[in-house]
Amino acid sequence: MQNTKRLMDGYFNDEDLDGVKSQREEEEVELDCDRGVGKQTEEETEKCQFPSVQHPQFMVTLSSLSSIMSAVTSSLSKHQENHLLSLFSHARLHLLYKASIHGFTAAAFHGRCDQQGPTVIVAYNAAGLVFGAYTSKDYVQSGAAVSDGEAFLYSIGGERDKPLRVGCISGKHAFTDGGSGPNFGALVFLHEDKPAVQSNPGDCFNFQDAEMHGNDLALTEFEVYRVEGLGDLLEKPWRNIQWTSERKQQLMTSIQNYLPEIKAVNQARVLLVGPVGAGKSSFFNSINSAFRGNMTCQAITGTSGTSVTTQYRAYSIKAGRRGGTLPLILCDTMGLEENADSGLNIDDVVSIFKGHMKDRYQFSSCSSILEDSPGYQKHVTLNDTIHCVAYVIDTCKVSLLSQKMLDKLTAIRKKANQLGIPQILLMTKVDEACPLVAKDLKNVYRSVYIQKKARQLSDFLGIPLSYVLPVKNYSEELELDQNTDILLFMVLDQILNYADSYFENQIREDQDGSNGPELYRSIDPRRVVSQHDEPKIV
Incomplete structure (x- = not known):
């Protein structure tokens, strides 16, 4: 199997994407x-x-x-x-x-x-x-x-x-x-x-x-x-993680206190995209469970050869049963499939990027959403657009990503790049992929196998290694686990950091025009969005 060229860290452009298509033959397609x-x-x-x-x-x-x-x-x-x-x-x-x-x-x-x-x-x-x-x-x-x-x-x-x-x-x-x-x-x-x-x-x-x-x-x-x-464990982890209750609380507080850089935006909106069965809905359920303090299953999940998720869903998350809403929304989509006429339609992804798809829109593999379609939102603001894309890939299936699937992911990434949307990649099911991690989740950044798969994803998809994050969803547990929560919160914290990059770019665009940064930057960290903060029309 021939590896594609590894890209340098940083934002990737269309020229990068054209050069990273997998050269593997069809033995595993x-x-x-x-x-x-x-x-x-x-x-x-x-x-x-x-x-x-x-x-x-x-x-x-x-x-x-x-x-x-x-x-x-x-x-x-x-x-x-x-x-x-x-x-x-x-x-x-x-x-x-x-x-x-x-x-x-x-x-x-x-x-x-x-x-x-x-x-x-x-x-x-x-x-x-x-x-x-x-x-x-x-x-x-x-x-x-x-x-x-x-x-x-x-x-x-x-x-x-x-x-x-x-x-x-x-x-x-x-x-x-x-x-x-x-x-x-x-x-x-x-x-x-x-x-x-x-x-x-x-x-x-x-x-x-x-x-x-x-x-x-x-x-x-x-x-x-x-x-x-699988290889042995690395002598030193390739990323340093603090597996302590203090670190968990620190991450939770950081996420709860997050404020978008633009004053008119209330919540960072994150889109989850990936193949069928990768764990997109389970990722939301896991995040929701970790913040609520008990297991939840708000998003429908299951075992099927086709996508269980058939509607576009925009999920808010509460900090505890009676807590306030977190400053982010996780948007769940139908799973990607290899065939052009099945799974999530790429044109629908673009509509989601631009904020034109309403919550609970029913996906159709045969046709994409149109301006006169039920569920199409004509007038959108920065509150409606996507601020970060999270690609969700099953770690167990990295080696078997087909060229058709890679082509679909590449097409989506090109559209995201054109709109200036930052992207991150989540490696799910790391415990199923590596027995050493299943035995102790703290081994996730010491596992030679997990590191190898992260590098493969970086190569195959042209995403810098620093943007590839392992994660474990809750799937069979009845009780929460501190280490699982820490890994989930770390991913969410990084997603919000990348969303800030999107807002920073919006501020720069406004500075190049006639609008001043005071209209958009969150200067007061204790600021609560008021009715006077008018959303920016896009």
């Missing part, structure tokens, strides 16, 4: 489940059904696939996942290829699995066994016999408490890197382009047929995952 395998969590995608696929050898084309699916999910159960992960040290699995979707053929396998680095094959049979092979080497179809001291075969299931692991016979090669299905000598997968395995114990690997596959060589499913090491 259709898959959208780069996550801890088998984990079904809030806002994750549900399994897709394919009633038109009647035979396992049916090959779905890329174009038809994209039209009938929004995600592909693993067939591993949680129990099987844990057993498989136990064969590796601090690793994550990323689904590259699923034969029931992409085809039980060698060509389909190589099209998605060549040059992917360390991979593990996961084969399923009717006997209930999960078995396969691991290699640390690339598949490149060289035709050579490849030696790999780290390669092994394995089997999960049956009456065993632990997985069966079989290493390569000393002096033997691990696999033949040809154009057929993966050939590990003792096990040849996708034999003759069929959902079947050829078993030859003693050829490179020794095992008993009954133990490995239960003498059942017909496959019900066949998957390949990239094995990605």
